[in-house]
Amino acid sequence: MIAQQLVNGLMLGSVYALIGIGYTLVFGVLRMLNLAHAYLFMAAPFVALSLGAAGVHPAFALAGGLGAAALLGMVLYYMAFRPISSQHALGGFVTSLSFGIVLQVIVVNRFGTLAKPFSFGLALPDIEIGPVLLSGLQAASLVVSAALMVGLLLLLKRTRFGRNVRAIAENDTAALLLGVPVPRNILAVFALSSGLAGLAGLMVALRFEQIGAYMGDHYATKALAVIVIGGLGDVRGAMAAGLLLGVFEVLFQAYAPTGWSEAFVWLLLIGVFLLKPEGIFGTGVQRREV
């Protein structure tokens, strides 16, 4: 059973990682938490569902969901972050949460609160290795998360866009004075980050074949923990922390006394945070402050 539970944990963790990577990207640039992230995770499959119901080919419907998440991310930037002064520590925190809640209310009023079937006939076959069973879609999620992490690291380290983003993260005023098109780059980061949230939402929807207006709530707090433990703004840390959280959550659910698993997960997170407040790879917020 332990091998299967480890695999279950890695699969769950890959979803946390995918959400966490997008989450941490915005923090890296703005040093503000984007609390609408989990709501964009929820919105993407609903857009795909609507397109599918309207007769759009499944592949295009899913791409539409992804695109809608990216677009919503840009709207989010213009509505909830750009008008807020960067000096206001909690401004974006509150406005992004408000934006997310409005999104959720729109979904509730349009689709109701009941779970909706989400089947696009794209289920990947499961993979059996001895007694261990891997979900095809979750294995894909793991591969996609890893590929995205590598891709994002290359994007941030090797491209002009990446240099611009890092310059903005370091000091946005100095970057502006040096000719970096700050608003345009931040907008691109929002589109990228929100697209990642949408991708995670679509993969969860395809795997479990059901979606609901509150499907992001469970992942929201976990993703927050992932980016804190991974080191705020650290893409590699978010990936590692997501996988670790998934594995430990599953192991606690499997082996901890009944009723205690959730408490153990959060106690573990507090412990990690106390021991490594700068994040798993030590490249989080503390380094920036030095």
Place this chain on the structure above:
Amino acid sequence: MNPRRRVLSGLAATGLAGLPAIGRAQSQDTLKIGLNVERTGVAASYGGHMLIAAQIALEELNAAGGVGGSKLEFVIEDNRSSPEQAVIATRNLEKAGVLSMLGPIQSSQCRTAFPAANRASLVAISPGSGAPGLTAQNRPWTFRNAAIDQFIIDELVATLRKRYPNAKNVVALLEAKDAYTTFLVKTVAPPPLEKNGFTIVNKDALIEIPAETTDYSVFVTRIKALNPDLVLLGIQFESAARLLREAQRQKLTVPMFAGLGYVTDSVADAAKDMEVWAGQPFDPNAADAATQAFVKTFKAHVEKELPGQYTTPTYIDAGAYETVRILADAFKAAGATPKSNPAEVRTKVRDYLAGLKSYQGLGNSLSINADGDAVKPTLLYRTGGGKWTKV
């Protein structure tokens, strides 16, 4: 918030704004029935369907001229599947001047709403609650037109013993934080299981499933490791549908059983060829004309209002439909008019319900016993081939 705004906001939240006659604005010349219903939260699936069933009865009654020439009207309060909110909803309905209250659906909400209704001298009648003793503890104002879980589970377990003579080990799971499923697994099920020679192998380590879970793989792996002959599903039917899909993926195909509220298309679809056993006091395939007409109308409404949701009515929906009609009869017997004193009508409705005998419901004849519970038949069902079949 004033009552009119409550109704409007309730409609917005339910997504049922398209329904024609759920009290858009309270009229002064109607007879009002309060609905204390789980429109949001974990039991929202039941609430949306129950509203449709109640609405069908209301439309039929109003189309036939209402009660003594007065139309009936609903005042809707969403209890958000929360025991605390169910009390607030009860108080709001009492203040809104309703003559009776239909709901809540679940025992968890009834546990708090029933004492509140009893204190307010307001008739409350649940179409879904099955936990024993809830009405007996809150006499004389509370009633149920549902079924008692203990009767269902007793009969179900005895039937499972006959069907699986060599089965012994039962693995039980429950939904953390849900009072109903905890009560089912810890109090209702153990005595009949023990009496019939079954053992709950994880009695001291029940598998708790958080309500917001989407990934059931860890729990199915745990169940498999315990090597059960049977699985007791102490979780909501929507969670069960997801668990069943994961069980098939992990090739766990042992029979499973549950209490009330499972006989839905969603569970049958998810179970495919697995055996899931459950019970309820309503047969949607009953041959009588009233049942067939109700089932047909209900399906048409659900397809329009709740696309993608189960379309075959459950005992809750049938109970809600029957109850609205029973309340209309009670109003008629009480001589209720929009000008009547609500307190006087409520007392007469209470006495009418307490004395109800041999009412012709949907495929049954029901009576209210001394505890305020409807006595209805216990029907057992089993899944197979994506359908429920009456055993």
